[in-house]
Amino acid sequence: MTRRAMVYGHVDLNLIDGSAIWVQGIVQTLSNAGCQVDLVLKAPIKTDRLTAPLAALPNVTLVKPFEDALLPELSGKSNGLTPAQVSKVLKALDTKAPYDLVVVRGLPAVSRLVADDVATGRLWTYLTDVPQSMVEATPEAVDQLTAIAKASRFLLCQTEELRGFFEGLVPEACGRSVLFPPVAPEVTGVESPPPPSADSALKLVYTGKYAPRWNTLEMAALPEQLGARGVNAELHMVGDKVHDDPKDATYKERMQAALESGKGVIWHGGQPREKAMQLAGAAHVGLSWRDADLDDSLELSTKVLEYGVLGLPAVLNRTPMHERLLGPDYPLFVDGIGANGPDHGLGEVVDLIAAVATDPAKYALARERTGAAAAQHTMTKATERMAALIERAFPSPRPNLPAAGARPLRVVVAGHDMKFFTRIADYLAALPGVELRMDHWETLNRHDKERSRELLDWADVIICEWCGGNAIWYSKHKRSNQRLIIRLHRFELFTNYVKQVKIRNVDTVVCVNRHYADLTAQITKWPAEKIVVVPNWVDGAQLNRPKLTGAQFHLGMIGIAPARKRMDLALDVLAELRRDDKRFHLFVKSKQAWDYWWVWRQPAERAHVDDLMRRIRTDPNLRDAVVFDGFGPDVPAWLRGVGWVLSTSDDESFHLSPAEGMASGAVPAVLPWPGARTVYAEEWVHDSAAAIAAEIRTVTAEGTWEDRRAEAQRQVIAAFDLPVVCNTFADLLTGAPQS
Template sequence: MVQSLARAGCEVTLVLKAPVRTGRLVDPLRGLPGVTVHSPHAAGRIPDHAVMVPRWAAGVLAELDEADPFDLVVVRGRQIAAKLAAGPLAGRLWTYLTDVPQHPAEFTGAAFGELRRIADASRMLLCQTEELRCFMESAVPATAGKSVLFPPVVALPEGLEPRAEGAPAGRALKLVYTGKFAPRWNTYEMTRLPARLTVDAEVHMIGDKVHVDPGDPGYAPRMQAALESAPGVVWHGGHPRAEAMRLTAACDVGLSWRHPSLDSSLELSTKLLECGLLNVPVVLNRTPMHERLFGADYPLFVATEDDVADALDRVAKDPELYALAAARCRAAAEDYTLDASSARLAGYLADAFPAADEKVLAAGGGRKLRVGIAGHDLKFFTRLLDYLNSRPDMEVRVDHWSALRVHDPAKGEELLDWADVILCEWCGPNALWYAERKRPGQRLLVRLHRFELYADWPRKLAIDNVDKVICVSPHYRDLTLAKTGWPSDKVVVIPNWVDDKQLDRPKLEGAEHHLGFIGLAPSRKRFDLALDVLEELRRDDPRFTLFVKSKLPWDYWWIWQKPEERAHFEEAFRRVRRSPLLSGGVVFDDYGRDVAAWLRRIGFVLSTSDDESFHLAPAEGMAAGAVPALLNWPGADTIYDTRWIHRSTTEMAQSIADTVRLGRWDADRRDGRAQVRAAYGLDEVCAQLVDALAGHAPADLGPAMMR
């Protein structure tokens, strides 16, 4: 982490939690440019004999921060992260999540509360694997939108070269294991392999920690005896990491075969990646994570001891198979090198700390531009607000109305006295209040949504006091102009944002046969038409399944109290229960913030609405690598490429079936992802909003709508 941050351009202070007994690990870091190694023990902050507990660590970090404030603090471990979450470093934490529950049954109320507090206090949450990230987002909603990948980092020690190319010839096959010796790591079974193979073999065991198993008192002595005397076993004892890697590079095949109970682990073994970097193929369990890394046809996937012996015999006798396994391991390790890690962190740093813009500073009169945000509900503005707060050329304050019409006038007057520019989220009572009171020279922007357009507030708005009204699509801009009669140069388009980086995740197996439908209420979303599409598809291919992520209609009292709404959904649900074609083909998933994780299983996102102002679901699906499928609701062609728009449910179903049958799914979803990034990606929309706040938005401002 220190090396990666330093390569990414940071000045790094490494705070040690233990006194330095040997310089083997620390001295190389002290020699790096821009790196400071701080030992609280050596500085006298902590007694030399004492172990640094989280409370002391928090105090040390707070003292260092007070003397020279940090921009970010990377912390690993739940206990210390929880301690820091309640202190002055909250909001600057980049928390590396490892020691967290990895099964829903392990989530006690206390664990959930602690992780939620850590998530709230963290600027980013670094997750080792995609599997861990998705699990955390489902289990702790506060982690959604903040969780990013930071996989293990592997680097060759100085002077160590990877194993030479080619299968072993003319000598015994050398197998190698590095780590602890424990029952679930199958280390005792590994010592039996030389006797089981049909080729000459030896097992090199590196490590000195033998697990004492209360459930099997005989394990430790049995394991110790095998290390010392089993035929074909060479026990090297414990060694520093660099020496262990040198010993590994002198062997032919790594052993990482474990008990099936570990298959559900959400973490990735660094030893696997080190072997790949050393050009040493590895025997390991078949899991979805490993298949994604090495390919489903990797030749050294195993389940039983017999499988291990058979696989090793095959690669020992087949040079081409050995070369294939080595190449797969080498390719898998490439994404986990120090260069890859520093590039990944550089991207996160660029997102978290955008550069200042001279035109924004100019709009603030040579200082930070003072931006006020006012509204009762900022759910459509969250990531935009995060971005504005992160900019070094802006200062942001929020007048958060407690309800649509409930406001503290004193807070509003304070914002009016302070701000250079005010943006009202929603064209409601907040916009009317600020338009009546805007001071001379102050700029006022209003973001108008579908909800307000059909209410009275736009008609009452003092439009002469508003600099720009922002709509999310050209169609709604046209409707707004027609309905209000406002001057055309007052109404501009800045589209809804799509968090394309968060949504860009690998698909799960079978996704091409999975349809997604996000938000089924109210009835104008036309869930019934989505069922029509599914029935058409399942007539020929029962693998097609509709996944619905939504609150159910009775969860919205204002919808369920309407007889026509209730009748619509009662009929739709009767149809799901009774239709032979729909039986087993519709899955209802909980509403929640884990949309990015949910979309990994979705291959097509449907939009069958009667009308929409924008409809974010297809765009989110595109960013997640799904193909959009829309009916031609009014204005759809001003937002989405017409290739994704269909005239009927029959045409939509036929297009989906052809896309899968003709093998076009991968190409189509790549096209869709590129389109949505260019038109509605978060960076693109943020740039347009910054221009508007700085007063540089032209009258015809609008995105490069999909074509």
């Protein structure tokens, strides 16, 4: 089914800069992914350098609010839309023919759409003009971003760094934030010049806007500076957007003069993207060197990727993000020496370029690294990412469900706590042929009986999340032509709830592992054929993120309360490892025991915590080696720094954290709590803390951590990935054979 997408970027497409290029790229990506795309323009078309290639696509329509006078106040005006006008235009278009997804870039525009309740739940939001440090994150800014996250289906994040920061700042972003990096165009017909030589001019190139913090005025001095070093150079500058600087009244005039008459500077003005790429492809070295104040930016310059597509080495600042992209030994990193001086480190840049221009090996290395980085950001890769997001938001039809046009299968999900089931419910609700409603219970036993009765009369299928009062009530009241599915967790099995369920009226009881399925049959005497195993899920798409440097020496533990989680055994593992190698650390993401009143009131629990803290303070192998991080949903970002996830509990029903770790690319290390071997493969289960330490020591010493984590990730995605579990529940709706 073709999806209808509306795209709006709060940027002027008459001017070529990174944000305008992004709009062009996202439209092309959606088009390639099979969507029918309406691009709403912010401003009247004065030049079609960016819009003409889009208008030529058969499934793209340009919506021109000014030319077509979509609002009375726009007739005859030439300035861009205000956020209020954006809201009116987009709402009118969506009301006339609702879109499946609405992609919007720009904080002012998105905020107004959210405030006006336009396309709520269908917004695919892309923001870069947001706080990128805790200092900038005022309470008002966090509230604004929280509202946006709640209203968005997806938050498209340009970099892993921005996604992780956003999730830590706004918990509601977790599960909605997805990585959608800049798109580098796939260019044909551009031949790179031979490597630099003394016989010809060294060609430098810059494409983009001209602004103080982009160091474009300093760049214009490079040909003359290099000439003084005996390097014949010329600088090609492409673009026509020159900024006014409120702090420097003469900046625009000086920048314009440098473009028009700078020594060795060849200014090509504004050009269509394809022409700009051709000009860049004829150069030897690209420039993307910026003011050191931008080193903390969580954004990635599209320019670097465009240069990489062309096989063009780029001069850029050394930052952790750039090191992960190109490697710490990349030869054209500006280290920032003298970056705060009047020339912003111009001398260092001259040294770098001169060195690479005369060293073929360095030049080849720089060229290879930028090309490899760009290969992960091509239009083909972007289209694959977009297609995966579309499938996630709009699952394909299933043969066991009603076809289009038929009455959908009516599903009710009932329960008091949906934290383990919300994502499954979201998937079921999005399935073609399903209509889903929620029966929210106030507690395990308390609910709105009138509401439950209405839903019961309406439903074809009822799913009870937890086997509490909800399961009892629905098992006593359901009709014979309705299906009832109960998902049983660990604690209910040892209560009176299970005794009150009318099992003859229940079609399926779901347990999360074979151990508890067998235990359920043994304790309840329910028919074994009604009890099935459907594991807990992990969101592989969210958890699979690049590991940070040193992760192979970082142990992780998620949840340490109550005492039966046995953090003391995790400390045993850490202490043993650190006797030989002080690089090992333990990272703990958890609430503390005192955060749970029912735990903290128990003397034994308080004593356990006291022992743990005293041991960490006094043991030289543990002191300064344990890091406590706050509890929160930002687990995928946290797991980037973790290479081993420990499960040292006395007992668990499933223990999700090792599975989450595996999906993130970490290696699980599990002690044999009852049922552990029915959840995790034998190779991950160890007999003691000492055995875990020995395994970790061996793997890191032999250099096989990469292989081990790849195998762990393969296993967990095959068995526990969210789509796998969701598909199983989709089959359970109609009793279809499980796939």
